[in-house]
Amino acid sequence: MRSLLSKSSGQFLIFTSVVMMCCFPLFFYVMKNFYAKDLDELIKFRSEHFVETNNSTLKISDIDYWNRFNEDMKILPYENSYPLNKVVQKSLFSNVENHEIDYRIYYRKISIEGKPYVFMSQIAMIESKDLFRTLGVQYLLFFVIIVIGLLGIQFVLSRCLWKPFYNSLNEIEDFNLEKGEIPEFEKTTTTEFARLNGNLTKLMEENVASYKQQKEFTENASHELQTPLAVFQSQLDLLLQDNSLNESQMNVIESLYDVSSRLTRLNKNLLLLSRIDNSQFKETITIDFSQLLERQLTYFKELASNNGITLSANIQNALEITANKVLLESLINNLISNAIRHNYSGGFIHIEVNGNTFQIGNSGSKTPLDKEKVFRRFSRTSEERKGNGLGLSIINQICKLHGWEVRYNYKDEIHCFYVNFYLE
Amino acid sequence: MKILLIEDERELSNNIGTYLASDHYLCEQAFTFDEALEKIDLYSYDCILLDLNLPGGDGLKILEEIKARKIDSGIIIISARGALDDKIKGLQIGADDYLAKPFPLPELSVRIYALMRRQQFSHNNTLTSNGITIDLLAKTVNVGNTEIILTKSEYELLLFLIGNKNKVISKNAIAEHLSGDMADMLDSHNFVYAHIKNLKAKLNEAGAEACIKTVYGTGYKWEDKDA
Numbered sequence: 001m002r003s004l005l006s007k008s009s010g011q012f013l014i015f016t017s018v019v020m021m022c023c024f025p026l027f028f029y030v031m032k033n034f035y036a037k038d039l040d041e042l043i044k045f046r047s048e049h050f051v052e053t054n055n056s057t058l059k060i061s062d063i064d065y066w067n068r069f070n071e072d073m074k075i076l077p078y079e080n081s082y083p084l085n086k087v088v089q090k091s092l093f094s095n096v097e098n099h100e101i102d103y104r105i106y107y108r109k110i111s112i113e114g115k116p117y118v119f120m121s122q123i124a125m126i127e128s129k130d131l132f133r134t135l136g137v138q139y140l141l142f143f144v145i146i147v148i149g150l151l152g153i154q155f156v157l158s159r160c161l162w163k164p165f166y167n168s169l170n171e172i173e174d175f176n177l178e179k180g181e182i183p184e185f186e187k188t189t190t191t192e193f194a195r196l197n198g199n200l201t202k203l204m205e206e207n208v209a210s211y212k213q214q215k216e217f218t219e220n221a222s223h224e225l226q227t228p229l230a231v232f233q234s235q236l237d238l239l240l241q242d243n244s245l246n247e248s249q250m251n252v253i254e255s256l257y258d259v260s261s262r263l264t265r266l267n268k269n270l271l272l273l274s275r276i277d278n279s280q281f282k283e284t285i286t287i288d289f290s291q292l293l294e295r296q297l298t299y300f301k302e303l304a305s306n307n308g309i310t311l312s313a314n315i316q317n318a319l320e321i322t323a324n325k326v327l328l329e330s331l332i333n334n335l336i337s338n339a340i341r342h343n344y345s346g347g348f349i350h351i352e353v354n355g356n357t358f359q360i361g362n363s364g365s366k367t368p369l370d371k372e373k374v375f376r377r378f379s380r381t382s383e384e385r386k387g388n389g390l391g392l393s394i395i396n397q398i399c400k401l402h403g404w405e406v407r408y409n410y411k412d413e414i415h416c417f418y419v420n421f422y423l424e
Numbered sequence: 425m426k427i428l429l430i431e432d433e434r435e436l437s438n439n440i441g442t443y444l445a446s447d448h449y450l451c452e453q454a455f456t457f458d459e460a461l462e463k464i465d466l467y468s469y470d471c472i473l474l475d476l477n478l479p480g481g482d483g484l485k486i487l488e489e490i491k492a493r494k495i496d497s498g499i500i501i502i503s504a505r506g507a508l509d510d511k512i513k514g515l516q517i518g519a520d521d522y523l524a525k526p527f528p529l530p531e532l533s534v535r536i537y538a539l540m541r542r543q544q545f546s547h548n549n550t551l552t553s554n555g556i557t558i559d560l561l562a563k564t565v566n567v568g569n570t571e572i573i574l575t576k577s578e579y580e581l582l583l584f585l586i587g588n589k590n591k592v593i594s595k596n597a598i599a600e601h602l603s604g605d606m607a608d609m610l611d612s613h614n615f616v617y618a619h620i621k622n623l624k625a626k627l628n629e630a631g632a633e634a635c636i637k638t639v640y641g642t643g644y645k646w647e648d649k650d651a
Contacts (some may be wrong), residue, residue, distance in 0.1 A: 226504035227433050230526035234439035237529035240592045240643050241446070250640035254594075257642075261596045264526055280509075299603065302577075306614050 005158055009151055016150070020143050024136070031135055036104065036125070040087040043106040043121040046073060050119060051110060060113050072123060078116035082107040094124060101127060164188035168197055172204075178277075180208045218274040225267050233260050262388065269390040272330065273377075276397045281324040284402075289319040289421065290353050293332055297351070300336045308345035315353040321421045327398045334391045335360050335417055342415070361416040368410030375406070425540065426450045428469040430460040430486065431502065432478050440473070443529040444536070446591070457481035464490060469497045470543075471536055474519070476503040476510060484513060491518045498539040502527070528597030534587035553586045553648050554635045556627070567630040577602050578623045585636065585646035592643040620644060 002010070050073065058066065063075050076082075084107050091100045105122040126134075164186060171183035182204045185197040236256055239245075245253070275281065297313055304311040321328075339349045339362035347363035373379040375396035378389040395417075399406040405420040427449050431437040434455065441451040452469070454460040457480030464472070464486070472490065476483035487499065501514045504525040511522045520542075521535050541551075541560075551558040557566045563579060565572045574582065584601050585593065595616045602619065624636050637645045 223504055226525045227436065230504070231433060231436045231439065233526045234436055234443070234529050237594065237597070238439050238442055240594060240639075241443075245640075247640045250642045254642040257594050257596050260526075303615055306618050 004162060005155065008158060009155060012151065012154060013147065016147055020147075024139055027139060028132060028135055032128075032131060035131070036089075039104045039123050039125065040106070043087065043104060043123050047106055047108045047119050047121040050121075051108070055110055055112070058112055060115065063112070063117075072121065074120045075110070075112070076118045076120055078109065078118050082118050082120075084109055084118070089125075092122075101125065161190070164190060164193040165196070168193070168200065172200060175204060177207060177211055180212065182208060215274055215277045218270060219278060222267050222271040222274065225263075229260065229264055229267060233264070236260060266388045266390070269388060269394060273390060273394055273397060276327070276394070276401055279401075281327050281401070284322050284324050286320055286322050287325060287328060289321050289323075289328070289358065290315045290317065292325075292328060293351070293353065293358070296329065296332050296336070300340070303337075304340055304349060307340055307343070308347075309340060309343050310348045311340075311351070312348070313351040315351075317353065317355070319353055319356065319358075319421065323402055327401070331395055331398045331419070334395050335419075338391050338417075339364075339415075356421050358419045358421070359416065361414045363413065364415050366413060369408060369415065371408055374408050425471070426452065426467070426469045427536070428452050428454060428460070428463055428467075428472045428497070430454045430473065430478065430483070431475040432456065433475075440529065440532065443591075444533065447533060447537075449536070455479075457483075457486065460486050461489060464493075464495065468495070471498040471500065471539060473532075473536075474499055474501050476501060476505055476514070484510075484517065487514065487517045487519060496543075498536075498543050500532070500535055500539065502532070528594065528600060530584070530588040530591065530593045530597045531601055533591075534584055534601070537587040551583075551586065553589060553646070554633055556582075556632055556635075558583070558586070567627070567632045570630045572626050572630045574623070574626060577619055578626070581619050581623055585644065586648075589646045589648040592639050592645045594643050598644065 058075075067074050087104055087106050090103050090105055092103050093099070094101045102125040103122045104125060105120060108119045108121070110117050110119045167186050171185060175181075175183055182201060185201065188194050188197065236253060239253060293313075294315065297311070301311050336349070336351070339360055342364045343349065343362050344364070349360065349362045352359045352361075370379075375392050377393045396406060398404075399419060403422060405418075405422070407418045407420075409416045409418065425448070427444060429437055429440055429444075429451055431440065431453070432455050437453050437455065441453060444451050452463060452467070454463050457478045460474075460478070474483050474486060478486075483501070483503070487501070490497065490499065498521075499519045500521040500523060501511075501519045502523045502525060503510060503514075511524075514522055520539050523532060523535060549560045551560060555567060558564070559566075565574055565579065565582065580602055581598065584598065595613055598616045598619075599613075603615070620636065620638075624634075627636070628634070633649070635647050635649075637647055639645055
């Protein structure tokens with residue numbers, strides 16, 4: 001993953017490099033052409049200059065003398081084979097360089113004392129190789145300066161341009177649906193970003209609204225269910241007083257009681273969950289967790305032994321935590337009753353408080369629970385309907401609310417839950 | 425003994441009325457906020473059962489009104505709201521007890537019983553049934569001169585049964601009474617069964633008559649021979 005800026009700069013660098021590379025041969029040939037033209041003008045000028053200044057005073061007897069001292073301007077006897085009045089390029093042996101090099105040569109017909117001669121003016125060219133190197137170095141230098149300059153400009157411009165985008169990004173990263181606070185975006189003059197921000201705000205507002213509605217719905221629904229449940233239960237309580245009931249009718253009533261208490265339990269848990277979601281448990285006090293646990297344990301020990309389960313506890317230290325008391329009790333009750341419920345006669349439960357952690361392990365089914373799903377609502381891992389599928393999500397919500405960590409682990413046929421109370 | 429039942433759900437109100445009538449309570453019903461205020465104004469009651477969600481107004485307002493008029497009826501809030509805030513607020517204003525819906529009728533009955541006892545017979549702290557004497561202050565139980573040693577749960581169970589004497593009480597009601605909120609956590613049938621069994625054994629051993637009757641394994645009944 002790379003940032004937008006580095007990506008665009010990288011691409012810019014690649015494309016400009018390719019374009020500049022492609023341009024170099026063109027640049028080279030154009031330069032070379034201009035250079036040759038320059039030389040041509042020079043040799044033409046030299047020969048014209050000769051004709052204008054020296055030609056009239058030169059005598060035939062001076063030709064040898066002239067030729068001896070002029071390497072690049074020679075007077076040759078007239079021959080038809082010379083290409084007259086145009087510049088040609090020839091490779092000649094150079095005594096200086098000790099190898100052949102290219103020359104630009106211009107032949108012009110002159111007459112000395114009435115006799116025709118040919119005036120040859122030549123000039124050595126820079127070797128192609130050398131020209132290439134020189135131009136290449138210059139070009140590269142030029143290229144580097146341009147690219148650095150452009151990159152810098154692009155970087156600064158992009159940063160300015162994308163700033164509102166990064167601001168929005170930071171704002172939405174901090175957005176938390178549960179807190180329900182919609183971030184305020186900075187005003188931007190870019191149409192697209194203004195649109196983006198507008199749409200983001202709208203999305204978040206809708207999300208928060210529907211989340212709130214959903215939370216309220218659960219709570220309201222649970223509330224509304226309480227009255228019919230109360231009617232249902234009171235009817236059963238009255239029915240039970242009827243003296244004429246026979247055994248089979250009593251059995252029906254008993255199963256209705258079971259249904260009624262299951263419904264009540266489910267409803268209470270739903271209500272508790274939605275109340276946690278609606279943050280109705282704000283008051284916190286400092287509680288000694290170990291003491292509270294010890295108190296709850298008296299009841300659970302009795303309950304466990306009624307179910308043929310051995311409950312042992314090793315509370316090593318006092319553990320002062322800041323929490324909502326109702327929720328903390330609910331956490332303990334849910335964890336221990338889960339351990340009893342998903343156990344078997346002859347099984348065991350071991351509870352440990354050590355440092356900042358509370359740990360409860362129990363015997364139970366021989367298959368581990370799904371770590372991913374275990375804290376989700378109504379995600380039963382077995383078809384057994386022992387609980388109502390909300391206990392662990394209540395535990396999870398309580399821990400989340402207080403900033404504690406809860407984990408599930410299965411090892412050596414022991415189902416284990418850990419709660420880590422982070423203490424500052 | 426006169427009870428005013430302020431509850432807008434007619435069916436529930438009728439059921440509570442029927443259940444309490446057999447305990448020789450005289451139950452009057454009010455279904456709305458105004459009706460309730462009118463009745464409180466005209467008559468006096470030993471106990472008022474108050475629902476908080478009423479058509480026409482908040483039940484807590486009625487509670488404030490009762491307290492403002494210095495009416496000394498015992499007040500039990502029965503509410504579907506059940507939020508801790510409401511409970512605390514209600515008790516602060518001056519309610520004597522709070523029961524969240526849904527609740528078993530025997531639970532309501534035993535709460536009224538306890539409230540009435542606290543209010544009216546504060547000098548008399550003993551309870552007698554079938555020759556069993558319970559000292560409510562010392563929390564001791566005697567059959568004749570023999571003291572029966574009961575655990576806390578067994579003692580509570582005994583009081584609950586006697587508080588609902590001659591009525592069939594479901595296991596669920598007993599479980600909820602004994603373990604409070606924790607009854608929600610578990611299937612408590614074994615738990616109730618074990619306690620009933622132990623209590624029966626202890627009472628038998630002390631020579632009390634067989635007063636706890638099991639009704640087809642579904643419910644339990646305290647038979648008071650004197651009633």
